[in-house]
Amino acid sequence: MSDLIQLSNGQARPKAPRVEDLELKFSEQAVRQLDALRGHYPEAKACILPALWIAQREYGGWLPPEAIAEVAHRLGHSYAEVEGVATFYTMYNTDHPVGRHMIEVCTCLTCHMCGAYKIATYLQQKLGIGFGETTADGMFTLHEVECLDACDRAPVLQIGDEYVGPVDEARIDAILEELRKREDASVVKLADEIVRVHLMAGENN
C-alpha cells in the first residue's frame, strides 16, 4: 500500500506510486480481455473505462493507486488522466478498500416517497455503520445512491450485480444473513460481470 497524503479536510488519500515501483498485477486472463477490448474501438483511450472495471476486479473490488497506475501504464496514458476518469464515476471505488458486499440504498425520489430513509436507518443501525463506511469485519460497505431506475420496486437496493426490491426490514435481515454465508465477494462479481458483458462469446476467456 502506498504512502498517504494528508488533506486539509482531515482525510487522507494514497499517493500515486512511482512507475519504477509498479508491480503489474493483472492476471493472464485480464491481459487477454484487455487485448480483446482494444479491438472494439479505434483508439486505445476508449478502453479506459472497461480497463478500470478489469482493474477493480483484479484488485479485489476497489482501485488503489497501483490499479490506476497499472491501467495507465497498460494503455499508455498518464496517471493523472486515468485517475481523473476513475474519480468521476461513482461505481469505481477509489477512496478506500470496500467490504466484500457493497449495499447501495437508493434514497432518490420514488424510493424516498416509499420509505427509503427508514430502510437506510435500519441498515445503519443493524450494521453499525454510516454511509461510506465498512464494517470492522470487512463484510459490508454501505452507500446511498441516486435513482437506480427500478422505481417500480421502490425502495430498492443494489448489491453487487443484483437489484433487490422492494425491501422491508424483514427482507433486509434475510438478505444480510444470505450475504454473510456467501462464498464470493459481490463487489468483485460485479466488476467481473461488467467486464464480461463487454466481451463477445469468443473473447471471454
Add this chain to the structure above:
Amino acid sequence: MAEKKLLLEHAHDPAYQTLAGYRAKGGYKALEKALSVDRQAIIDEVKASGLRGRGGAGFPTWIKWNGLPKEKTKPHYVVCNADEGEPGTFKDKQLMEETPFLLVEGMTLAGYATRSEVGYIYVRGEFLDAARACRKAIDEAYAAGLLGKNIMGKGFDYDLHIHTGAGSYECGEESALMSSLMGERGMPRLKFPHAPLPTVAGLWDLPTLINNVETYCCTPSIVDRGGEWYATMGASTKNSRGTKIFSVSGHVNKPGNYEIEFGTPLMELLEMAGGMKGGELKACVPGGSSVPIINKESCEKAILGYEEMGDVGSMVGSGGCIFLNDQTCIVSFIWRTSKFYAEESCGKCTPCREGTRWMEKVLERIVRGNGQPGDKQLLLDICSQIDGRSFCGLGDAAAWPVAGAIKVFPEEFDYFIEHGHSIVGSQMMREINPAFIKSGRTAKV
C-alpha cells in the same frame, strides 16, 4: 383507451429473448426487407412514421438518420443511449432485459440506413441484467450471421459492441455519453450551433447517430409494416405518433411499465397502474424528475402527447411518471430532487455546479425547519439564473422541477418556511434522520 402493446407485446415471454423465438414472432423481417431496398427508403419510412426520440427531447428521429453523410468518406457510428438515469424511468431497462432483439435489430437497421460499420450500446453500469440480455442477443445474432460480416449475405458489415458506464447520470446527456465512450470524464461537449452536430462530428469527430433504446426498438415495426401504418397511432394528438412506454411509480397499486397510444389521458394511465395507494391523488411528475410537477386538476386534463403535455405546463420527457398521494410533502420531494441534481452535476459550468448546490442547501434548511422568509424567492432567483444559462441540459433540468413546484404549490413552501414543519402531517420527514440530509457518496476527496 387501454394499453396498446407494440414493443411490449411479447415482453414477458422468455422465448422472445432467443433468436428463434424472436423470429417466430416476425423478428428480422424488417432487416431482411431493408437490406434489399435503398437506404433512403428506410429513412423515408421513419419520416412517414412521425417517430420522435424517446430519450426525453422528442426530436424527430428521421432528421438524425438523414443527417449522416450520404457519400461515405470515413467511418460512421451508431450509438444507443441506454444510460437510463432519469429518476422515475425504467422502460429502457425492461426493453433491454425482455426484448433485446428489438434493440439489436433496430440498431442494425439504423447502421444500414446511415452507412455505419460499428454500433455501441452505452448501458449504465448498474444495469447488469439488461447488459447481459443484450450480450446474449448480440452473441446469438453474430452466430446466425445477423451481425458481423456480410449480414444476411447482402454485403453489409456491421459490428455491435456493449460499453458500460460506471455511475453518472450526466452520461445520459448525449455529448457527455460520447466523452465517456471515448474514455474520458463524462462531461458534455460544445454543441450546435457552436460546434457541428454529432451526425457530422460525433464519436472521434466522425459522423454519429445517437438515439435512445426505445427509439431504436420502434424502428423494426416501422420498417416492416410501414411508416404510414405507424402514424395512424396517436393521430388524435397534434404531433405525437405511435406508442410510448410510461414507467409508472410512486403511490400506485401496480407500479410498472405501461405502453399506451399517444393521445391517452393521463388519468387512464393511472387507472392501468391500479389507481392510487395510501391516499388521494395530489400531484404527478409525468415525464421523469426533470419535468415540472402538476397538480390533480392538471392531471385530470392532461393528455399524453408531446404538445398536449405542454398545455398543462409539463412534458412527456422520458416517460417516468411518478404519482404522489395526498400524504406527500411536496417540499421534501423537491428537496430530494434538488439533491439528485446537485449530486449529479458534472461540475463543468458555474451556474449548474454552484446553483444546484445552492438550491439543495436552501431546500435543506427549509426541510430542517430553518427556512428564512425570503427563501422561496431566493429559490426562484437561483432557478432563473441556472435555466438557459448552463452548458448542458442538466442545469435546466435541475431548475424546472423546483420552479415548477413553487409555482404549483406555493402555499406548501410558505407554510414550511413559516412553521418549520410540513403542511402535510405526514410521517415522511420524521423518518429522515437529520444526519442523512447532508450526506452522499460522491463526497470524494
